Structures are given as C-alpha cells and as structure tokens.
Amino acid sequence: MRYEQTKKLSNRQFKRLVGVQQRTFDEMIKVLKDAANLKQTRGYPNKLSLEDQALVCLQYWREYRTYFHIAREWEISHEVIQTS
Template identity: 40%
Template sequence: METVLQERHANKVKSGRPPALSLGAQLLMTLEFWREYRTLFHIGQDWGVHEATVQRTVVRVEDALIQSGKFSLP
C-alpha cells in the first residue's frame, strides 16, 4: 500500500505545501480510521492535525488505492 502511495506522490504534477504527515503516517491514519471507526476529530487529536486534514487524507489515500487496481474486491 505504501508503495502505491509513493508512486502516486512521485508522479504528482502540482507542487505546493508539503504534507503535515509522511506517506506512511497518512496510510496508518487511514487504516486506523477504517479499523476503529472513530470520529475524524478524535483521530486528528491523536495525530496533532485538524479533522479536515484527516478527512482529506483518508479520501486521498482511498482514491490512490482504488485507482491502483491492486486493492479492489471481486
């Protein structure tokens, strides 16, 4: 999963502000959200980021994994 995120990040065209969390931390946060079903606010408190950042990160990671085609259900 992390390899997919690294490939997507390497192919990114737009530059901008660097992310608050590393790619590994973003993946771990997303997996934590999927597993525990905690609120975005509480996950954000644990990671030291705003809940909107958690929401954007989860959506971005989900989109990357879905578009890779390696993690789809039959």
C-alpha cells in the same frame, strides 16, 4: 502511534494494531509513493509522511473513530483528514 514507533513492534503486534501484516503495509506504501511521484503538488507540504497517512487511514477503517478523535491523537486538524 507514529510509523517510526510501529517499527519496534513484532509482526504479530503490528497486525493487531493496524489490521494488516507489515509486508502488506510495505506494499501499500510502495504503491502510494509511486502515485505521489506522478502527482504534481502545490501548496504546503503534508504534515504527515505517507506512512503516517496510511496509518491514519487504516486506523479510521479499523476502529471507525471520528476524524476529530484521530486528529487529536495525531495533532493535526480534522479538516486535513477529510480532504486527504
């Protein structure tokens, strides 16, 4: 489920899906954006937004699914997940 789709969920549904409260997730995104602003980027742009990258990470931690299965769901290469 992409970040745009999670916006439609209630706080309780969001926590049940992701494992953290919406407010906590929003704070995580602020920290990630601050870190991304300091980082110099080269190469191709990311296929996933920072919000989606955080959701992938939380999904991995919460469900212990393999990179292969997560990559299939998100329609990205599993090598992308391993290097993030």
